[in-house]
Amino acid sequence: MAILRPAGEFDTGYARDMATIRRPWQWWLLLAFILALYTLPFYAGQSLVSLVNRIGITIIAVQGLNLLTGYTGQISLGQAAFMTTGGYISALLVNNLGWSFFAALPVAAMGAGIVGLLFGLPSLRVKGFYLVMATLAAQFIIPWFTRNAFPDVLNGAQGLNVQVPILLGLEFNRPQRYIYITLTVLILTTIVAHNVSRSRLGRAFVAIRDNDLAAEVLGVNLFKHKLQAFFLAAVYAGVAGALAAHNIRHLNSETFNLTDSVFYLGMLVVGGLGSSLGPIFGAIIVELLIEGATLFGPFFIRTFPSTAAGAVQALRPLFFGTALMLFLIFEPRGLAHRWYLLKAAWRLRPFSH
Template sequence: MGILRPAGEYDTSYAADMATIRQPWQWGLLAVFLLALYTLPLYASQSTVSLVNRIGITIIAVQGLNLLTGYTGQISLGQAAFMTTGGYISALLVNNQGWPFLAALPVAALGAGVIGLIFGLPSLRVKGFYLAMATLAAQFIIPWFTRNAFPEVLNGAQGLNVNAPTILGMEFNNPQRYLYLTLSILIITTIVAYNVSRSRLGRAFVAIRDHDLAAELLGVNPFKYKLMAFFLAAVFAGVAGTLSAHNIRHLNSETFNLIDSVMYLGMLVIGGLGSNLGPIFGAVVVEILIELATIFGPFFIELFPSTAAGAVQALRPLFFGTTLMLFLIFEPRGLAHRWQLLKAAWRLRPFSH
């Protein structure tokens, strides 16, 4: 990965070879970028800050899915269901038990992880499309459970109102404040996802994705690593679900639905499967597309009087579906691949090869 380095310069230590950020100016760029994000509330409108919040939370969910689908190659249509699980656990702990948010978050993440592990069990017997069906079952059974089980606690289909999180006396009760929380957790999950993908664990995932029998012969236990991938994906989903529930302050069985699960998969493909930049590119592009649908919706009302107010709801799936199909046909490796090509072209400039 010695991209963006002049020829003839080599790493002189293993630490340098393993380093993620190789050049001092890259540290500078990163710092400027993070600073720009953290100071966003100072110069951006409230709706922009809300959008960035939503994108950040979506990125976390897609990062989890990337570990499972992108690196391990197991199709999951249940990511939103694990977000529901995490959201409910955290909402109950914070609202009813009075737990501090920072204690509830890891418990919710682990709880979602355990549920993810249970629905990952069929991966021991079936794979590919059959596994997608098993995770689809999670997408029906978990929301059903929240609608019907323990109505006195979970409040049925109405769902729960969720308190704003309080950390060290500070209440994160508006989008501007919440942004700090979202960004900080997003940085942690990005570091975790990145390091999982380049460690022994990530290499085992990739081995299973590329050829599970060959991986087994090389000493990678497919059962163990598949379950770990399911667990990790659900933990990320649990974190994202918790953050989202405390952000919109309300949660019911439809907050994270099948369409969301489909969209996360779509974001992953649009961004780039099995790449750490993929979830970030994909989530940003798709969330902005959806935002465009909200902006362009009113113009369509005049064109299609039959849909009236439904134009926005119609444009969202239309924009998303069309983008996804075009990417699948013309750029199946996603935006991350384009980005790599762009970087390589920059490095080799002025030569084309």
């Protein structure tokens, strides 16, 4: 699909041709959108703010997975495990060593990144399904570690109570405040993820995904770049894990679990693998679906009173699974692709070709 330019818009240099945001009004629109998000606590209720906050954190985790799975083509089921890693590192630094959350966050990200690097090592030898198995190992080993190792520090299966972040005396103890941390971090992670996608690094990633043999012949060091992708994915997971842990203020081995890892992959499919917008679309849609399932629950119980309340629990995976199947059948390239098609159609209007 060729990229279409609106009529009358011509590029006068390569830098301009390569720009992501191309026209002043697009900048204004973006600024307005960000402003609307930042001012959300002033005009929206707690539940909406809390939902946006949660979605923001999820987007970060999925962005990381997108760098690894979407761009580099290395499927991973370990994202939640690296979130656990990041969450625990940050929680321990803040709780036990009295660090500021804002100092602990980058350390947690790096720590998770290094652990991710270790679990990325098998990617040199195995691909596809077998690599999924290897990353699945992370999903079992890391929670097991938090349950069983150093019980006096990690507090076993009970887990930790996590302190709220404090900045200059301001406690980020409510979603209305926490959302500022989430949004700021999210903007940074979005910019970095987009930069990766358009840089030398991102092209090397995609080269590995699309044809690893050719990539090698063209001078791409497979091992180095695969590990960089694993590192980045885990750094993103570490950030998301730390943000989530301090948001919900509790953390144990099950806070981020295998189901989450699977959901993140699903979000990526729904949103669009290998696109900067994919994680954003995917996380929003799937989180809204889950929210919808929760809202739908009471109605479901009233309509079918005989079914146990447990059936309501089944609604979430049901909604998610259905959405995933529909996407795989009708739009395997995800919402991001649909969005590009929509833009193209708009530019061609009223002529369809």
